[in-house]
Amino acid sequence: MIPSMWRRELWHPLLAHFPIALLTLGSLFWIGARVFRRTCPSYLLPSARLLLGVGVASAWLSIFLGEQAESVVNRVICDPTVTQVHHDWAWRAGIGFSAAFVMDLMIARLKLLTALILLSSLGALTYSAHLGASLVYQQGAAVYHPTPECTEFE
């Protein structure tokens, strides 16, 4: 029998790509708007703030769903320690992006520090995303393995 696509462990990968895209673009737009503030389009900074805001919200939701998936995949994958490291770096990224987002809105003069926090968080996000990919592509986390004869698909 082919398992459902609405399994508990599949909500996390369904959502996880949104914060990756939103926070990466939001950070680049924000830095671009600050570095090239005289020549960049006027909508760049508000766009960056919107992307970062939605990205931060989706990141925390993704972390919550990841914790739900963890207890399912850790029972079957060969190296469950990777999920813990993946989780830790996601938290670091979440805290960093949240701090940068709040700083940008409330302490506007700390632009350089905000830029450095965004870049560091981007590094944490990249590493966490890499670990997430390794969980799927090296360990088959949350992946259904069809039978050799594929009879369940007939």
Next chain:
Amino acid sequence: MIHRLLATATFAAVGVLTATGLTAITTGSQAHASISTFTVQGKVDKVVPAEKEIYVISDADGKKYEYYFTKNTQLIQAGRAVTFDLLTKGIKVKVVAQRKGKRLDPMHVEILD
């Protein structure tokens, strides 16, 4: 001037992050297939009843080990089978687990208290 400094700092930070990320990504380890038993004696640090999961801190090395009970896991106390709800934080246990890669599937969990 400030723009140049900010741009230089940005490029330097991106360079460092990229190098760090690439180093982390390229240092993957080779898997070695092995199935063996692994015994840990220590104190229960955390119990997650909904997941039938326990964390045990080993007396021997002080490390924290995570165990998800399987349908084959036997939980015993004084030679008798007992239920999962007897496991609480702080009690002493001895866990014999089957090691599959770096995953530990508990086979026998003995409550020592």
